[in-house]
Amino acid sequence: MPGDVRQILLGEDLMDACEGRPRYQRNDYLGWIGQAKRPQTSEDRLEQMLGELRRGGIYMNMSHPPSARP
Numbered sequence: 001m002p003g004d005v006r007q008i009l010l011g012e013d014l015m016d017a018c019e020g021r022p023r024y025q026r027n028d029y030l031g032w033i034g035q036a037k038r039p040q041t042s043e044d045r046l047e048q049m050l051g052e053l054r055r056g057g058i059y060m061n062m063s064h065p066p067s068a069r070p
Contacts, residue, residue, distance in 0.1 A: 001030060005046065009053075017053040020066070025059055032060075 009015045018026060029049045036042035052058040057065050 001026075002034070005030065005033070008046070008050070012050060012054075014050060014053045017056065021053075021059075025064075028060070 006015075009018050029045075033042055033045045033049065036045055048061075052060075057063065
């Protein structure tokens with residue numbers, strides 16, 4: 001995970017929410033943010049990820065309830 005994203009997650013108290021997501025979701029978010037060509041697009045994508053982590057139950061603008069863990 002890029003250091004700047006890690007710092008933002010820690011600062012926003014969202015690291016646990018991020019780490020609670022399945023690995024594929026974390027990888028998708030980071031890849032999607034990192035592949036942006038324009039800085040503004042990267043910032044917009046980061047804000048979307050943060051908002052979805054705050055709300056929970058949403059992944060890439062789709063309903064995605066947390067899975068039950070044994």
